[in-house]
Structures are given as C-alpha cells and as structure tokens.
Amino acid sequence: MPLSRTTTGRFANRIFRQSLTAQRYQSTGIPSSEVIDTDVVIVGGGPAGLALASTLGSSESIRNNLKVTLVDGGDLSKIKTWNAPPTSFSNRVVSLTNKSKAFLTDIGAWDHVDEARTNAVEHMQVWDGVSDARIEFDAQDLQLTRVNNGMATLTEILNLQRALLRHLDNLPNIQLLHRTKVTSITADSEDKGSWPLIHLDNNSTLRARLLVGADGFNSPVRTFAQIPSFGWGYNTQAIVATLVHPPRGAFEGPNTTAYQRFLPTGPIAFLPLSPTMSSLVWSTKPALAAALQAADPNVLAIMINAAFRLPHLSMKYLHQRILESHAAGISILPDTLRQELQFREQSHAVGPTSAYSSLQIIGGQQGIPPADSEMVPPLVTQIQAGTVASFPLKYNHAETYLGEGVGARTVLVGDAAHTIHPLAGQGLNLGLGDVESLANCITATIATGGDIGSYTSLLRYSQSRYLANHTVMSAVDKLHKLYSTDSDAIVWARSVGVEVLNELDSVKAAMMMSAGADFGNVAPPSWSASGWNIAASGVEILAKATKTAEAVGNTLTSTIGANLSTFIRSTRP
Amino acid sequence: MVSTILRQTFLQQSRSPSIRQISYSCRRLNGALKSGPSHNSVNPDEIAHFSKLSSEWWDEQGEFSFLHKMNPVRMQFIRDRIFEVAQEENPGLSSKPHQALQGLDILDVGCGGGLLSESLARMGANTLGIDASQSNIAIASSHASADPALKPASGRSNLRYRNAPAETLLLEPKRYDVVCSMEVLEHVENPADFLSTCAELLKPGGHLFLSTIARTPTAYFLTILVAEDILGKVSKGTHTYAKYIKPSELLDYFRDYHSPPNNQLKTSPPVSSRPWITSPSSTTYLNRSEADIRGLIYKPLAARWSLAPRDAWWALECNYMLWVRKPKEPYAAAR
Numbered sequence: 001m002p003l004s005r006t007t008t009g010r011f012a013n014r015i016f017r018q019s020l021t022a023q024r025y026q027s028t029g030i031p032s033s034e035v036i037d038t039d040v041v042i043v044g045g046g047p048a049g050l051a052l053a054s055t056l057g058s059s060e061s062i063r064n065n066l067k068v069t070l071v072d073g074g075d076l077s078k079i080k081t082w083n084a085p086p087t088s089f090s091n092r093v094v095s096l097t098n099k100s101k102a103f104l105t106d107i108g109a110w111d112h113v114d115e116a117r118t119n120a121v122e123h124m125q126v127w128d129g130v131s132d133a134r135i136e137f138d139a140q141d142l143q144l145t146r147v148n149n150g151m152a153t154l155t156e157i158l159n160l161q162r163a164l165l166r167h168l169d170n171l172p173n174i175q176l177l178h179r180t181k182v183t184s185i186t187a188d189s190e191d192k193g194s195w196p197l198i199h200l201d202n203n204s205t206l207r208a209r210l211l212v213g214a215d216g217f218n219s220p221v222r223t224f225a226q227i228p229s230f231g232w233g234y235n236t237q238a239i240v241a242t243l244v245h246p247p248r249g250a251f252e253g254p255n256t257t258a259y260q261r262f263l264p265t266g267p268i269a270f271l272p273l274s275p276t277m278s279s280l281v282w283s284t285k286p287a288l289a290a291a292l293q294a295a296d297p298n299v300l301a302i303m304i305n306a307a308f309r310l311p312h313l314s315m316k317y318l319h320q321r322i323l324e325s326h327a328a329g330i331s332i333l334p335d336t337l338r339q340e341l342q343f344r345e346q347s348h349a350v351g352p353t354s355a356y357s358s359l360q361i362i363g364g365q366q367g368i369p370p371a372d373s374e375m376v377p378p379l380v381t382q383i384q385a386g387t388v389a390s391f392p393l394k395y396n397h398a399e400t401y402l403g404e405g406v407g408a409r410t411v412l413v414g415d416a417a418h419t420i421h422p423l424a425g426q427g428l429n430l431g432l433g434d435v436e437s438l439a440n441c442i443t444a445t446i447a448t449g450g451d452i453g454s455y456t457s458l459l460r461y462s463q464s465r466y467l468a469n470h471t472v473m474s475a476v477d478k479l480h481k482l483y484s485t486d487s488d489a490i491v492w493a494r495s496v497g498v499e500v501l502n503e504l505d506s507v508k509a510a511m512m513m514s515a516g517a518d519f520g521n522v523a524p525p526s527w528s529a530s531g532w533n534i535a536a537s538g539v540e541i542l543a544k545a546t547k548t549a550e551a552v553g554n555t556l557t558s559t560i561g562a563n564l565s566t567f568i569r570s571t572r573p
Numbered sequence: 574m575v576s577t578i579l580r581q582t583f584l585q586q587s588r589s590p591s592i593r594q595i596s597y598s599c600r601r602l603n604g605a606l607k608s609g610p611s612h613n614s615v616n617p618d619e620i621a622h623f624s625k626l627s628s629e630w631w632d633e634q635g636e637f638s639f640l641h642k643m644n645p646v647r648m649q650f651i652r653d654r655i656f657e658v659a660q661e662e663n664p665g666l667s668s669k670p671h672q673a674l675q676g677l678d679i680l681d682v683g684c685g686g687g688l689l690s691e692s693l694a695r696m697g698a699n700t701l702g703i704d705a706s707q708s709n710i711a712i713a714s715s716h717a718s719a720d721p722a723l724k725p726a727s728g729r730s731n732l733r734y735r736n737a738p739a740e741t742l743l744l745e746p747k748r749y750d751v752v753c754s755m756e757v758l759e760h761v762e763n764p765a766d767f768l769s770t771c772a773e774l775l776k777p778g779g780h781l782f783l784s785t786i787a788r789t790p791t792a793y794f795l796t797i798l799v800a801e802d803i804l805g806k807v808s809k810g811t812h813t814y815a816k817y818i819k820p821s822e823l824l825d826y827f828r829d830y831h832s833p834p835n836n837q838l839k840t841s842p843p844v845s846s847r848p849w850i851t852s853p854s855s856t857t858y859l860n861r862s863e864a865d866i867r868g869l870i871y872k873p874l875a876a877r878w879s880l881a882p883r884d885a886w887w888a889l890e891c892n893y894m895l896w897v898r899k900p901k902e903p904y905a906a907a908r
C-alpha cells in the first residue's frame with residue numbers, strides 16, 4: 001500500500017530533521033560511477049516529458065541557465081524516424097484541446113507535426129446508451145478564437161512525439177538519453193532539500209537540481225519520492241483500434257464528427273482521423289474486452305457497428321454471446337453474428353436501410369444516405385491489421401506533485417501525477433497543462449535568481465495545477481460512474497438530466513471541455529476549470545435527481561406498473 | 574569604533590534565528606560595554622544554540638518559510654530598480670531585466686543563511702555575503718557548497734561569504750555597486766550608524782536596498798501578535814516593536830543624509846554634498862531616480878508575497894522595501 005509507505009516516509013523525514021548537519025557529501029549508496037551534475041533531469045520520454053524538454057529548450061532564459069537531460073528507457077530514434085503511409089494510422093490517438101494545441105504552437109513544436117495526419121473535430125454527438133437521450137455540439141456553437149480549428153484536434157501520439165523529437169533536434173542544449181533506464185534514485189544527503197541522484201543502467205549517475213517524473217502511471221520517480229497516490233481501477237479495459245470505413249456521402253459532410261455512446265459497460269468513442277479512417281476507444285468490462293480482442297477482426301467490426309446502433313438490451317445479449325463462445329473456446333463466426341444481428345434488428349423494427357442498421361454494409365451499397373445517418377458514425381468495414389490493443393483504465397491522483405524529505409527537488413507531471421478515464425479525452429491535455437505551468441514556474445524562478453529545485457519555487461507549480469486537475473478528474477470520474485449503470489432510476493434521471501440541462505447544463509459543460517472547446521478571450525482564464533466545476537456540481541444535481549426519480553419510479557411501479565415507467569423512458573427521444 | 578563593531582556583531586547575530594536571545598544578550602552587552610574594552614568573540618554556548626536554529630534557515634517549510642517566500646519579491650524589486658536605472662542612463666542598452674545584476678559587485682549585509690546572497694549570485698552578481706554570526710556563515714557556506722553552480726571549488730562561483738560585521742569592511746578599500754540588507758534594520762540597536770555604514774560601503778551612484786518592518790499597529794498585529802503569539806510561526810522574541818522603523822523615518826534619514834568626503838566616515842557631512850533624497854518630506858512624492866519605497870503584501874490564498882504598486886502607501890504598514898541611490902557626485906559644485 002502506497003499510503004502506509006508514506007506514513008513511514010513522512011515519519012522518517014521528521015527523524016532526518018534531527019540529524020541536520022552539514023554532511024551533504026556523505027552520499028548514501030552512490031556507486032563508484034561518475035556523478036554528473038545536471039539542473040533538470042526529466043525521466044520519461046512520453047508526450048509529457050518530451051513536451052517539457054521542448055518547452056525548456058525553447059525558452060532562451062532557461063537554455064542559457066540550465067542543463068537539461070531527458071532519460072527514457074525506450075528507443076526514441078524509432079519514434080523520430082517513424083514514417084507511416086497516409087493510409088494507415090497508429091492506434092494511440094489523443095484529442096488535443098485548442099489550448100494544448102496553442103501551447104504546442106507557441107513552443108514551436110506544432111510546426112513539426114504532420115498536419116495531414118491530424119483532424120479537427122467539428123461536431124460531437126454524445127448519447128446515453130440506455131435512454132438514447134442525446135446532446136450535440138457544434139464547433140460553431142463555441143466561440144472559438146481561431147477559425148477552422150474545430151473543437152479539438154485528433155492526432156496520433158506518435159505524430160506528436162515525433163514532432164517534439166524533431167523540435168528537440170534544433171535544441172542541442174537539451175540532452176536526450178534514450179535506451180537508458182533509471183535503475184534507482186537515492187538522495188545525496190539526509191538534509192531536507194537534498195539532491196536526488198539518478199542512477200542509470202549505463203552505469204552513470206545524474207545529480208539533479210530538479211528531478212521531474214514524467215514517467216507515466218507506474219512512475220518510479222513517484223515511488224522514489226515517496227509520494228503516495230490515491231486511486232482505483234475502473235475494472236474496465238479500453239480497446240483501441242484503427243477503423244476503416246467508406247467516406248461519408250456528399251450529403252453528410254466530411255468525417256469530422258466524433259461520436260460517443262455511453263453504454264452501461266462503458267463508453268464507446270469514434271474519433272475521426274481522415275475521410276476513411278477513424279480511431280476507436282471502447283471502454284468495456286475486462287472479460288468482454290478479452291473476448292472481443294480474441295475474436296475475428298470482422299466480428300469486432302460488427303460489434304463496433306452494433307455498439308453505436310443497437311438498443312441496449314440487444315447489445316447486452318450480443319455481449320453475452322461473445323463472452324460465452326470465448327469461454328467455450330469457440331470463435332464466433334462473422335456470419336453467425338450477422339444472422340443474430342439481423343434477427344435483433346428485425347425485432348426492433350430497424351429496417352436494412354435505416355441508419356441504425358449495422359447490416360446495410362453487407363450489401364455494400366452506398367446510395368443516398370438514410371435519414372439520421374449523421375446521428376451515428378459511418379459503418380466500419382475493416383480494422384487496420386495489428387491495431388487492436390487494450391489498456392486497463394484507472395483513476396489515480398498523486399497526493400502532492402512536490403516531493404519532500406527524501407523526495408526533495410522532485411515534481412511530477414502528466415500521467416505520473418494523474419491518470420483518468422479517457423471518456424473526456426483529457427489525460428494528456430492535463431499533462432500538457434502541467435508542462436506549461438512547470439515551465440512558467442521555472443522561468444519565473446530564474447528571473448529572480450531562485451533555486452528551481454526549491455520547494456518554495458515549485459509551490460507555484462503545484463498551486464496552479466493541483467486543484468485544476470482535481471476538478472477535471474473528479475468531474476470525469478463522476479460522469480463515468482453516472483453512466484456506467486443501467487439501473488432504471490438513474491437512467492431515467494439521466495435522460496431527463498441530459499435533456500433538461502441541455503442548454504446550460506453540466507454534462508454539456510463537461511463534454512465541451514472534453515471536446516477541448518476553447519473559450520478564448522471571451523472567458524477568463526480560470527473558465528476551463530470552472531467549467532468543470534459546473535460539470536461536477538451538475539452531476540451532483542443529477543445524482544440528487546436520481547433519488548427523486550427513484551421515488552417517482554417506485555410510485556409509478558406500484559400504482560401503474562413497470563410498463564409505464566419503461567414507456568416514459570422510451571418516449572424520450 | 575570598537576563599540577560600533579561590537580554593536581554590529583551583536584546586532585547581526587540577533588537577526589539570526591535565536592532572536593529570542595535579544596533581551597538576554599542586550600543585558601549582557603550593556604554589561605560588557607560598561608566593563609571596558611571588549612572582544613569580538615561569541616560565547617560557545619551561543620554558537621551551539623545558533624547553530625541548531627540556523628540550520629533551520631533552509632527548512633523551507635519551517636520558521637523561515639515566509640522569508641523563502643519573500644525572497645523572489647525582494648529579488649524582483651532589486652532587479653527592476655537596477656535595470657530601470659541602467660536603462661535610463663544607457664537607453665541603448667539591449668540587456669533584459671534578468672541580466673541586470675550581471676557583473677555587479679554586491680554586498681549582502683546580514684546574509685543569514687544566504688537566501689538572498691544565493692539568488693544574487695545566480696543572477697550573475699559578484700556577491701559577498703557577510704554576517705556577524707559565525708554559524709550563519711557556516712550554514713550559508715555549507716548550503717552553497719551543495720550547489721554546483723555556487724560552490725567555491727567550481728571556479729565559476731561568484732559567491733563568497735565572510736564572517737564579519739559591516740564596519741570592518743569600511744576599513745578596506747573595496748566599495749560596492751549594490752549593498753543589500755534584508756530584515757536587519759529592525760534588529761539593530763543604532764539604526765543611524767548602521768545606515769551610514771551601509772551607505773558608505775557603496776560606490777558613488779551605487780544602490781542601497783533595505784527591507785524592514787514598519788512601526789505601525791498593523792505591523793505589531795501581524796508580526797508580533799499573530800506570527801509570534803498566536804500562530805507561533807516565528808520564535809517568540811524575534812521582533813521588538815520599538816525597533817521597527819516607519820517608512821517616513823527612513824526616508825527622512827536619507828533626506829538629511831549627505832555622503833561624507835572621500836567615502837570616509839566622518840561625523841559631520843560637508844554641507845556642499847546633496848542629500849540622497851531631495852524631495853521634501855512634506856510630499857509623498859519620491860524622485861524615481863533617487864528612491865523608491867514599496868510595501869510587500871502577503872496574499873494568503875496564493876500563499877505568496879507580492880510587491881505593492883508604487884504609491885500604495887497603505888501597503889507600507891508592515892513589511893516594506895526601500896531603494897535609495899547614492900548620488901553619483903558626492904559633492905555638488907561649490908555654490
């Protein structure tokens with residue numbers, strides 16, 4: 001348990017205080033290797049770590065004053081030379097808010113992004129998988145500062161990482177040590193404000209004025225600094241894949257709409273990348289994810305199409321089928337699944353020409369699109385080979401971003417500090433917010449001759465980020481909880497909530513944030529965080545509404561019967 | 574002279590963390606003065622005591638956290654005043670504010686654990702931190718030696734420390750571009766002597782920076798009643814209300830202050846040199862090329878200090894900083 005470890009850590013700090021004497025160079029456990037003094041050591045060459053290195057390198061005052069080294073265990077040269085044909089996309093895609101994109105532009109990194117491989121999201125369709133209550137967003141609704149930016153930009157993480165690495169090529173002051181693992185980190189003395197020694201597997205040791213943990217969810221830096229983190233697994237696995245589909249018809253407009261349906265098993269999202277390719281993030285129960293990943297890719301494609309279209313009850317049934325055959329070791333055949341689907345659609349009166357049919361594709365006919373075709377994503381015909389993968393989803397927030405005692409001179413950024421459910425597409429955006437804030441904090445410290453590793457100077461960073469991140473994180477967490485149930489009362493409140501609150505509401509605020517809407521000059525800078533506050537309180541109102549709904553539901557059930565309450569639900573569009 | 578040095582010795586010590594010693598030491602000191610010539614050494618028990626508390630200098634979450642938080646604001650004030658003057662005198666100058674201190678000779682009087690000295694050195698100033706407390710100097714030196722950019726052995730270090738009272742430096746020929754003395758004045762027994770010492774350690778045209786606490790009910794309330802008695806954030810006895818100096822008193826001092834000839838301490842300045850501050854005390858107006866006085870405001874929600882705007886006299890109620898410039902020509906042409 002990390003929590004108990006901290007207690008001892010804190011306690012130990014107190015003991016260290018007693019023995020405060022000038023014995024700085026009695027370095028505990030330094031191997032006989034060379035010790036290299038460095039101002040900033042960034043552990044982690046993920047997008048957050050690379051963005052930080054780029055930001056530090058593009059600031060003149062930092063460049064002139066600080067020696068910066070980034071360490072990553074992986075092979076960054078592979079990322080730098082990554083070169084995919086325009087017809088294929090990597091499966092790790094992120095949605096970047098306009099704010100994140102503006103930041104990357106400011107530091108000069110966006111210039112190196114292959115923009116042809118990115119896509120602006122112009123519309124969003126979000127709906128409740130059980131009640132089908134729906135909210136739509138349009139880039140035009142938002143007072144965007146930059147035209148043609150859309151609500152958000154989708155990009156492969158690799159495209160972004162490669163851009164950052166190319167940018168770093170022009171910043172020779174930043175040293176990159178890749179294929180180098182951090183094996184351990186120790187403090188160079190028992191003083192408060194000791195300097196961390198970062199021991200590398202190439203036998204050298206870096207002594208850092210400031211150590212930045214950008215080393216992802218399992219952050220070894222966080223462990224070293226004895227920073228406890230608090231969180232839980234969602235018992236959910238996110239399946240990612242690159243989807244191939246026909247282009248949208250002339251009447252439908254370009255492939256710039258992102259779709260997300262909240263199924264009780266978790267949300268499924270369709271993120272458009274190009275006219276004929278999109279990215280999938282399907283959060284679902286681990287057993288289902290395993291079964292879907294093991295199935296024939298065509299089966300997965302059919303299931304994806306169905307997951308955006310089929311009424312919840314039938315979807316539940318299909319899930320069951322997939323699980324059973326996986327458990328029995330029999331792989332379900334695409335044709336069997338199609339027959340099943342046909343039967344289901346017929347029973348729901350979904351005709352073969354309806355936008356809600358997953359089977360129109362079988363005919364392969366692309367004529368005039370069916371009515372409401374923009375309500376659902378294009379039908380997936382194929383899954384790009386080798387792109388199906390999955391990640392466990394969790395909520396995790398470090399108790400603090402600043403180490404103390406043994407962890408002095410240590411800060412966390414990105415997933416090392418916080419991990420959230422991807423339903424709002426915020427993870428990396430929060431990480432980039434951290435990076436921007438930390439770089440500002442370092443610049444400000446240098447401008448007054450401060451020690452960039454000192455607790456006082458770093459306080460500015462944690463003050464500007466902790467609460468802001470926490471607000472977004474808890475709003476996203478509450479949204480997840482609210483939508484991962486099919487309990488009647490909650491669904492009823494939810495469907496009412498989604499509609500009643502449509503104009504001003506919390507869910508909309510949250511989803512707009514998720515869309516990365518940029519409120520530009522119109523709103524004060526704190527707006528983005530306060531938007532999430534509105535979201536969080538809106539979700540709370542909704543949670544209270546469920547109590548009312550439960551009461552109403554009970555009354556209805558007892559007097560008129562369950563059918564009516566179902567009817568009330570079904571009459572809501 | 575000896576007595577001044579001695580006084581300074583004590584006074585500089587007294588701003589070290591163990592200020593609760595003040596009243597006790599005061600009695601001791603008075604006794605010592607009466608009993609004839611004295612020596613400049615410190616009682617070993619006191620060293621031990623200082624040492625223990627001095628190590629807290631760099632505990633950023635401890636008693637001195639407020640000093641750590643104040644430091645950037647002080648640096649900002651120092652940097653900006655010097656930069657502004659440099660720009661005015663040399664409009665073509667292309668340097669940026671953060672380069673303003675580069676290459677200047679700066680003396681930090683009563684450097685304590687070296688909070689300000691380290692920052693000055695990082696900004697490129699050739700910095701000498703002096704403190705009459707041996708243990709403070711030990712702490713400051715040890716702290717700097719852990720920092721590769723500051724440790725003397727590194728060769729590129731421009732930070733030095735000396736265990737000496739300011740007066741002894743007057744005996745040496747070296748004069749400084751900038752003299753800083755932070756939170757010393759309120760612990761000093763004879764502020765007038767102390768100020769003239771600082772003033773005369775400056776080169777003509779040099780900058781003097783002082784920070785201290787005003788003798789106002791607000792200051793009493795915040796620094797003694799709240800910080801010491803209620804919150805217990807600062808050791809009891811750290812501050813003595815009677816020693817607080819009002820901004821107006823400090824300004825008046827420099828309105829009357831004339832640099833003595835040849836930079837040598839003389840009792841009565843020649844009438845011909847101009848006072849450091851020429852604007853009359855009847856106005857709150859200060860000539861921007863002569864002096865500036867600013868309050869430091871604590872923003873509790875942000876847990877941060879900031880500099881009050883110019884002319885925010887209300888902000889001078891508590892902690893404040895003074896910048897005053899030594900006239901370039903100490904002697905006005907004979908009238």
Ligand SMILES: Cc1cc2nc3c(=O)[nH]c(=O)nc-3n(C[C@H](O)[C@H](O)[C@H](O)COP(=O)(O)OP(=O)(O)OC[C@H]3O[C@@H](n4cnc5c(N)ncnc54)[C@H](O)[C@@H]3O)c2cc1C
Binds near residue numbers: 043044095181182183
């Ligand atoms: C399915 C899914 C969808 C997502 N969608 C979005 C989205 O739409 N928008 C969004 O903003 N975010 C999204 N996220 C979140 C986003 O992907 C993460 O927040 C982001 O990738 C984290 O980046 P990072 O640099 O902080 O950490 P990581 O990418 O985890 O990088 C950590 C790095 O540290 C290195 N490292 C670790 N240990 C060591 C060691 N001991 N020595 C040396 N190196 C080490 C690793 O090699 C790695 O390179 C999504 C996440 C998931 C799972």
